[in-house]
Amino acid sequence: MNLTAIRAIYFFEMSRALRSIGQSLISPVLSTSLYFVVFGAAIGSRIEEVEGVPYGAFIVPGLIMLTVLTQATSAAAFGIYFPKFIGTLDEVLSAPMSFFEVTLGYVGAAATKALFIGLVILGTAFFFVDLSIAHPLWMAAFLVLTCLSFALLGFIIGIWAENFDQLQLVPLLVITPLVFLGGSFYSITMLPPAWQTVSLFNPVVYLVSGFRWSFFGQADVAVGVSLAMILVFLALCLGAIWIIFRTGWKLRK
């Protein structure tokens, strides 16, 4: 394992993120605060409790997930796309590093960035709603796993993208609907049975459900299933990246 090389990529990417830390933080914090104001304070007080949890608190895990998913995906996509775009990726490809090491460096940095933003939003949430976390360790585990798996997805998107439009299109067209339809703002048990079944094909449902369980002790889907599905998603992404590096798709001529 070329640990020095992984560290080199990781810290290089982190220092890039630190240069624009203000921009990276202000937008998610602001938009989440707006959600809290609108759904928590303005409308939330008129919405009845969901499964015994006040609506304002109920949406916290979903909101964190929404931001973390989007951030992890776009950070990782940009992280690999940028060196590909300016050509410095050739150096990485000619270095004595395996695909796993390269991936770990870039994805690790993107996941860290998303995790940090997620924690900041969690902190913000405490200003707006009464919140207690039932299973803090599980909460952390779900958060880290989510950051990692969607950073992996973003990494694939970054390799696939051929221009900046595509880089933004996928998170917008795929991630946002998945998150909104994934039960961020509602319990999927509120849906008609047919739609509940459709929802089960949405990976985000498992993330939000498991994550919400770690807060309130209740879930749409059994926690074990949630965890298993996240791990499956993670393995799928990793497998795809392995194939990409093996065949050199979009990377090597």
Add this chain to the structure above:
Amino acid sequence: MPEPIVTIRDLVKRYDDGFEALSGVDLDIREGEILALLGPNGAGKTTLISSICGITRPTSGTITVGGHDTQTDWRRARDLIGLVPQEVKLEPFEMVAKTVAFSRGLFGKPHDPALIQRVLDSLSLGDKAGTPNMALSGGMKRRVLIAKALSHEPRVLFLDEPTAGVDVELRRGMWEVVADLKAQGVTIILTTHYIEEAEAIADRVAVIDRGRIRLVEETAALMARMGRKEMTVTLADPIKTLPGTLAEHGLTLSEDGYAVTYVFDSRAERTGLTRLLSDLLATGVRVTDVTTRQSSLEEIFVGLTNAAETGEAR
């Protein structure tokens, strides 16, 4: 004969669109030498280098670097290689020293700020360590690329057209850098399409054209062959035959009788030019123009290619 540091056997690279950039390249690179890979644009120079460095996947064939196969033992093979790419590719906002340190890290070498500073100093970039890459001039950026390639102390350094589009002064500076590296025992392979460049610094020259190595030769020997020059004298009035004394010089007379051509070796001790010119004047012919030309690289390529084809036909 010591083991070559890089061996290439029957290397073929066919791109997805069917274009064959390399059609069976065989080449041995000796440890410690400077080898110039000479060829016209599109000859396959960059593809060959990229294949050795792991950026391009060869279709077939084998490459070893320091005895390690670049396909199966790629980690150890790549450890030994430094690559200076043809195009300037740098993180615009990052500082010079950090960019170079990053390259060292990628190759798994421990952080060593003193070494990075030494490398920068040797390339006259010592005072630019804290400058962002985008604030550098074109020539400095090129030297940062060299610093990156040298940051992990490679034993084999590939320079892909290091002097394309740089001014004369910078080119000389680059040559000095290459000579210093050779003195430190680094094997250097540089691609170029300037024959003068190969002549100035290379120990050996490999000529590549249309995906094949056409010849590998000591620079001095190749230059001797390149030294053939042609002088054409244009006359004011046509002549039918060469006047008496001129006939002994082995001249050729053009069909219309207006031009005589003399072929000579510009590097020879005696070119025969002085005697030819005085004989020419003695005959009293009126001369309107004198031109000399050297056989160009392209002509050499054509010559080599034709020779190779007749060779194959036999």
